[in-house]
Structures are given as structure tokens and as C-alpha cells.
Amino acid sequence: MVKIDGIAIHGYGGYVPRYRIKAEEIGRIWGVSSSELPVREKAVAGIDEDAATMAVEAARIALRRAGIDPRRIGAIHVGSESKPYAVKPMGTIVAEAIGANPSKLAADLEFACKAGTEAILSILGLIQGGQIEYGLAIGADTAQGRPGDALEYTAASGAAAFLLGRMSDDAVAVIEAWSGYVTDTPDFWRRSFDRYPVHAARFTGAPAYFKHILGAVNSLLESDGYSTSDVDYFVFHQPNVKFPLTVAKILKIDRGKLAPGLLADKIGNTYSACSLLGLVSVLDQAQPDQRILLASYGSGAGSDALIIRVLDGILEKRDLAPKLREFIEDKIYIDYSTYLRLRKEILKG
Amino acid sequence: MGRVFVAGAGFTKVAEHWDKSLEQLMAEAAVKAVDGAGISSVNSIYVGNALSEFLQEQSNLGAIIAEESGLVGAPAFRVEAAEASGAAALYAGFCEVASGMADAVLVVGGEKLSDGLAEEVSSGLMMGGRAWYEGFIGAEFYSLNALLYKLYARRFGDEGIPMFPVISHEHADGVSHAQYPFKLSLEKVLSSPFLAEPLRRLEVSGIGDGAAAVILVGEDLAAKLKSPKAQLYVSAATDYLSPFEREDPLRFQSVALAVSQVLDRAGVDRGEISFIELHDATSIMAALCLESSGFSPPGNAGKLAMKGEFELSGSLPCNTFGGLKARGHPLGATAIYQVAESYLQLTERAGRNQLDSPRAGLALSIGGVGAEAYASLLKRA
Numbered sequence: 001m002v003k004i005d006g007i008a009i010h011g012y013g014g015y016v017p018r019y020r021i022k023a024e025e026i027g028r029i030w031g032v033s034s035s036e037l038p039v040r041e042k043a044v045a046g047i048d049e050d051a052a053t054m055a056v057e058a059a060r061i062a063l064r065r066a067g068i069d070p071r072r073i074g075a076i077h078v079g080s081e082s083k084p085y086a087v088k089p090m091g092t093i094v095a096e097a098i099g100a101n102p103s104k105l106a107a108d109l110e111f112a113c114k115a116g117t118e119a120i121l122s123i124l125g126l127i128q129g130g131q132i133e134y135g136l137a138i139g140a141d142t143a144q145g146r147p148g149d150a151l152e153y154t155a156a157s158g159a160a161a162f163l164l165g166r167m168s169d170d171a172v173a174v175i176e177a178w179s180g181y182v183t184d185t186p187d188f189w190r191r192s193f194d195r196y197p198v199h200a201a202r203f204t205g206a207p208a209y210f211k212h213i214l215g216a217v218n219s220l221l222e223s224d225g226y227s228t229s230d231v232d233y234f235v236f237h238q239p240n241v242k243f244p245l246t247v248a249k250i251l252k253i254d255r256g257k258l259a260p261g262l263l264a265d266k267i268g269n270t271y272s273a274c275s276l277l278g279l280v281s282v283l284d285q286a287q288p289d290q291r292i293l294l295a296s297y298g299s300g301a302g303s304d305a306l307i308i309r310v311l312d313g314i315l316e317k318r319d320l321a322p323k324l325r326e327f328i329e330d331k332i333y334i335d336y337s338t339y340l341r342l343r344k345e346i347l348k349g
Numbered sequence: 350m351g352r353v354f355v356a357g358a359g360f361t362k363v364a365e366h367w368d369k370s371l372e373q374l375m376a377e378a379a380v381k382a383v384d385g386a387g388i389s390s391v392n393s394i395y396v397g398n399a400l401s402e403f404l405q406e407q408s409n410l411g412a413i414i415a416e417e418s419g420l421v422g423a424p425a426f427r428v429e430a431a432e433a434s435g436a437a438a439l440y441a442g443f444c445e446v447a448s449g450m451a452d453a454v455l456v457v458g459g460e461k462l463s464d465g466l467a468e469e470v471s472s473g474l475m476m477g478g479r480a481w482y483e484g485f486i487g488a489e490f491y492s493l494n495a496l497l498y499k500l501y502a503r504r505f506g507d508e509g510i511p512m513f514p515v516i517s518h519e520h521a522d523g524v525s526h527a528q529y530p531f532k533l534s535l536e537k538v539l540s541s542p543f544l545a546e547p548l549r550r551l552e553v554s555g556i557g558d559g560a561a562a563v564i565l566v567g568e569d570l571a572a573k574l575k576s577p578k579a580q581l582y583v584s585a586a587t588d589y590l591s592p593f594e595r596e597d598p599l600r601f602q603s604v605a606l607a608v609s610q611v612l613d614r615a616g617v618d619r620g621e622i623s624f625i626e627l628h629d630a631t632s633i634m635a636a637l638c639l640e641s642s643g644f645s646p647p648g649n650a651g652k653l654a655m656k657g658e659f660e661l662s663g664s665l666p667c668n669t670f671g672g673l674k675a676r677g678h679p680l681g682a683t684a685i686y687q688v689a690e691s692y693l694q695l696t697e698r699a700g701r702n703q704l705d706s707p708r709a710g711l712a713l714s715i716g717g718v719g720a721e722a723y724a725s726l727l728k729r730a
Contacts, residue, residue, distance in 0.1 A: 033542045035540075035542070036542060203365075206365075206367065207367040
């Protein structure tokens with residue numbers, strides 16, 4: 001557990017594309033019954049969207065809330081596993097689009113579904129070390145699932161951005177502490193040049209997701225005297241609905257503290273954006289002085305757990321830009337053929 | 350032929366053992382069995398395993414288990430007969446003791462299925478069928494079972510067949526070494542999705558890892574050892590690999606032959622059998638096991654199951670610790686679990702699952718879809 005002094009969130013933004021496919025529709029194609037489905041529906045990026053465009057959408061919302069001059073942003077780090085370019089950073093695209101260039105640093109990070117919190121922590125370190133004044137941390141993905149694979153029901157698209165800087169009177173929230181838990185556990189991976197990831201089925205449960213999330217969360221709670229009753233909202237990475245609820249059960253957390261940040265059933269697993277969008281959803285409704293515990297999970301494997309305390313600035317700033325709920329509720333259902341087209345699984349002949 | 354006794358048994362929990370290797374699991378069971386028998390060495394080791402070359406890329410398990418169990422020096426053999434590999438190893442070990450060549454042998458069965466994805470395990474299971482005209486055309490273990498199930502339903506109706514998983518789970522409830530130690534309702538079985546129609550997901554055993562071991566000893570050593578003992582008889586038979594090459598696909602001739610022969614060898618009538626450990630890899634296999642071995646008239650196993658005949662309090666308790674469905678089915682280990690559990694029953698150490706003074710128990714192990722059957726009979730010593 002590491003205590004953090006005076007690093008705050010000044011703006012935040014979530015973006016979810018408009019298209020939704022129901023898990024039932026995917027199940028219809030592959031003969032999977034509705035009782036077997038991990039989520040109700042998932043968000044799908046449009047034909048002209050990718051992780052970079054969605055990162056820009058989220059960054060613009062965060063910037064509107066922060067209300068700072070984008071030229072003061074010294075670094076933009078984007079966590080993703082669906083980079084549109086294998087070589088060429090998304091960070092530069094975002095920086096250019098929001099008017100932050102020339103920024104000092106722009107980089108992409110990859111750690112399966114936890115690259116978003118990695119971005120937060122690396123930006124946080126740069127600010128704390130006095131290298132930059134403000135930094136933008138983004139998680140964005142248009143996650144891949146092989147047609148017919150279990151991942152196809154959940155692999156979704158979305159982005160979330162956080163503008164971090166030193167503490168000030170109008171800040172939205174303060175990051176109080178964090179703890180990381182990383183081991184070499186290959187439960188899910190995608191090799192270079194492969195189009196779809198592979199996963200080791202149930203191995204992704206107990207020895208991977210649960211071990212790492214609980215490792216990070218317990219070390220955060222135990223080593224600095226936080227208890228689950230000090231926390232008002234919990235956001236755990238949500239590859240499906242069941243896993244985060246199971247963590248809550250193990251830690252004896254009231255489901256009500258999980259509900260505001262539990263989005264998997266409505267948008268699926270947005271990978272690097274997943275737990276960050278949960279945090280966005282909570283910030284959209286939390287009150288000053290409430291505490292949020294965020295724990296990401298990335299296959300391979302690791303978890304970052306952060307304790308965030310909401311500040312007075314939230315009351316004014318959250319209404320400066322569209323809330324996540326508006327994106328989630330503004331939806332167009334598509335069938336499986338349209339889905340294949342949007343995912344570029346079928347191409348015009 | 351000398352008499353042979355089971356004088357010790359050991360096993361691991363059947364589970365997804367992410368943190369243990371196949372060798373570690375087998376050594377754990379082996380050491381428990383050696384300790385249980387109160388001996389410090391064995392003359393030979395027989396290892397039952399079906400898929401280690403395929404899932405672990407590891408052969409030569411005999412010498413490996415000797416090393417891992419601290420028994421280096423003893424000759425060691427790996428025996429393979431698909432899902433019945435454990436029973437085949439037991440048969441081989443029995444022969445060495447019965448012949449007088451060995452006083453004590455260790456028989457250990459083990460399998461670690463979680464090293465493969467479900468698809469790989471399914472391919473591995475199908476290696477027990479004929480690759481050229483079953484496996485290569487896409488047939489697999491459950492689809493073959495589904496065909497038998499359909500044929501059975503057409504001839505006899507399928508009443509009561511889905512009761513077999515319910516019975517197994519009832520018996521596994523609270524069993525510490527069982528993979529699924531909880532009850533399962535008939536409604537749940539019937540509402541589970543089809544794996545291959547009419548076979549439902551909850552009518553088949555799951556994928557798990559585990560190892561089990563027994564110590565077999567001859568009469569002279571048995572007299573010296575203080576550990577509880579049960580006398581062992583074995584028999585085995587083969588059949589055409591594909592059930593559809595046989596005169597009647599619904600009669601497992603291998604089971605019929607092996608069971609009649611082992612009853613003869615033990616001098617026991619069917620009526621004297623106190624319990625049976627069935628090869629319930631699927632619900633339909635459990636029924637075919639009972640009918641082919643003459644413990645139920647053809648077409649009646651499901652009806653008897655509905656009447657409660659196979660429950661712990663019934664006239665012929667089956668799968669007293671949960672069978673393949675609920676205790677678990679780590680292929681090469683399964684038959685040794687059956688024999689170890691029978692040994693616990695006959696030596697009155699079955700805890701909550703203890704039957705009332707059982708005299709003799711029968712364990713049936715099947716490779717493929719009846720390609721070979723092993724009948725192991727344990728009698729109170």
C-alpha cells in the first residue's frame with residue numbers, strides 16, 4: 001500500500017458508443033441458451049470508431065469538467081489492448097485532438113483490462129515527481145472476441161478519461177492510496193499478429209481474477225487501517241456480472257455499494273475502460289467526502305486498487321458535461337449481421 | 350493363484366488443482382496409501398493415466414512416480430486403457446501379487462485435466478474411440494452417448510435416467526474429497542442445456558484433477574500388517590470399440606463378461622453384492638452399466654432409480670461417495686477412487702456415508718463407450 005499526498009482528479013469523462021447487441025442475439029447464432037449468458041447486452045463501436053476516437057471523446061468530456069487550458073497538460077497516457085496502430089501512439093492523436101500539443105509525453109500502455117489504472121498511476125507519479133503540472137490518463141478499448149467464443153458475449157467498446165493534477169480547492173476527488181498486486185499468471189493473452197485473444201477458461205477465475213483483485217484490495221484495506229465500512233462505493237473490474245458480485249460476497253460488502261458502478265450488464269466488459277467507467281458512473285452520483293474503492297484487473301495478471309475520496313468540487317463540475325448514464329441510455333440495438341459488419345468480421349466484396 | 354488384499358488407500362480431493370502438477374497429485378495419493386498400509390517400501394508400482402502425453406507432454410510416468418513418491422528403485426509401469434486406465438493398472442498390480450512375484454505393490458491413478466482447455470479434454474476423451482472412423486468424422490464421447498441415449502429412449506423410454514446424477518450428488522453431499530459435494534435436484538438436471546441432445550449438461554461428469562492410490566498385498570504380508578484390509582478380485586473384458594459395431598449397442602458385453610467372471614472368481618452371487626460403484630460418466634452409462642451387468646433388467650434401471658433402490662438406504666446403493674458425476678472423474682484416477690471408496694466401506698471407515706455392514710462391493714470401470722470393462726470386487730477380509 002502506498003499513501004498518496006495531494007494528487008487530485010480535476011475532470012473525468014466516460015464515453016460509450018451507441019450500438020448495443022443483446023447477448024441473447026449472439027446466443028441465438030451459436031445455440032447458447034439465455035440462462036447461460038454472462039451479461040444482458042454490450043456496447044459496440046460504430047463503423048468509424050476505434051479506441052483512439054473514443055479516447056478523444058472521453059478526454060474532451062474530462063477536459064470540459066476540469067476547465068483548464070489543455071496546453072497545461074504535460075502527458076497523455078492511454079491504456080488499451082485494441083490500438084488502431086501497432087506502432088504509433090494513441091496518446092499523440094488524443095493530444096492533437098484536444099489541443100494539448102505539443103505535450104511533453106504521450107504513451108500507450110497495455111496490461112489487458114488494467115491498462116487504464118496503469119495510466120492513472122503513471123500520470124500520478126509524473127505529477128508527484130514534479131515533472132508535469134497536469135496529465136491525462138485514459139482507458140479505451142474496442143475489445144476483440146472470436147466469433148463463437150465465450151468472450152464474444154462480453155468484449156465491448158468504451159473509453160474513460162481522468163485529468164489529474166495537484167490538489168486544489170475546486171478538485172473533484174483526491175486519490176488517497178493505492179496498492180498493486182502482480183504475478184506472471186497467463187489466464188488470457190493475445191500473441192503478436194493474432195487477431196483474437198485466447199483464454200484458459202475457468203483458470204481465469206480463482207487463480208487469476210479473484211486472487212489478484214483480493215490481493216490488491218486486501219493489502220489496501222489491511223495495511224492502512226481502512227475497513228470496508230469506511231468505503232461508500234466499490235468498483236471492481238467486471239468481465240461479467242457474477243465476478244464482481246462474488247468479490248463483494250467474499251469481502252462481505254453490501255451489494256448496494258456495488259450497484260452504482262456495476263455496468264457490465266448494460267455495456268459488457270470494456271476492457272481497459274471497464275473499471276474506469278465504473279468509477280465515472282460513481283462520480284456522477286457520489287457526494288463530497290464519500291470514499292470509493294476502485295480495483296482493476298488485467299489478465300497476465302494483476303490488479304491495482306485505489307482509494308479515492310470525493311471533494312466539494314464534484315457538485316459544480318459534474319454538471320459541466322454529459323453524464324455517463326446519457327450515453328448508456330442512448331442506444332440502438334443491432335442484430336448479429338450488423339454486429340459482424342461493425343466489427344469488420346465481414347467486409348464488402 | 351494367491352489371495353490379494355487392499356491394505357491401504359489414499360487420495361486427493363478432486364478439484365481444479367491449479368497449483369499442483371500431475372506428478373505432485375499422484376505422489377500425494379501414493380504417500381498417503383503407503384502410510385495407510387503401514388509399510389515403507391513396495392516391490393512394484395503401477396500407474397494408471399490416460400492422457401499425460403497429450404495434456405502434459407509427459408510420458409514415462411512410472412519412473413516419475415517412483416521418484417516423486419520416494420520409492421526409487423522399485424520397477425514401475427504405466428498402464429493405459431482410456432478412462433479405465435486406473436482399473437487396468439489395478440489389474441496388472443493384482444496379477445503380480447497373485448502370482449507371488451510381489452508381496453506389496455502400489456497402484457496409483459492420476460489425471461490432470463485442467464492443464465487442457467475443455468475442447469482439448471474432449472479431443473483427449475475421443476482418443477479412447479477409433480480415431481479413423483469415429484474421431485476423424487467429428488464424433489466425440491458425448492455425442493456417442495447421446496446416440497445410445499436416443500436408442501435407449503426409443504426402445505425402453507427414458508424414464509428415470511436423469512435420476513442417476515441426482516443420486517450421485519445426494520451421496521457426495523458433504524464428502525470432503527468430492528469435486529461437487531452438494532445436492533442436485535432433478536428439476537435442475539432437466540432444466541440444464543443439452544450437451545448433445547438428449548444428453549443434458551448435468552447428466553455428464555465434469556472436468557477435474559485428482560489422484561488415488563491403493564496398496565495391494567499378498568496373504569503373508571497381509572497377516573503381518575495392522576492396517577484394515579479387504580480382499581480384492583479383478584476381471585476384465587473387451588468389446589468392439591464402436592458401440593454401433595456390436596450386436597446390440599445397448600448391451601455392454603465387456604461389462605457383462607467382466608462382472609460374471611469376477612463374481613465367479615470371488616464366489617459371490619449378485620444378491621450378495623452390498624453396493625456398486627458405477628461408471629456414471631454419463632447418466633445413460635450408469636443405466637447401461639447396471640443392465641449389462643445383470644443388476645437390473647434391460648430398460649428398468651431408470652425406474653429402479655426413481656424408486657430409490659440405488660440410494661444409500663436402498664436395496665443396492667450405488668456411487669456411495671458420489672460416483673463419477675459428483676465425486677469427480679479424473680480419468681486414470683477414477684477406478685482407484687472407486688476401489689479406495691469401496692475399501693473404506695468394507696473396513697467401516699466411510700463416515701457419514703457408511704453402509705450397514707457391507708459384505709462385498711463391486712467397482713465398474715469402463716474405457717471408451719464400453720470398449721473395455723474392468724470389474725473389481727472387494728470382499729470383507
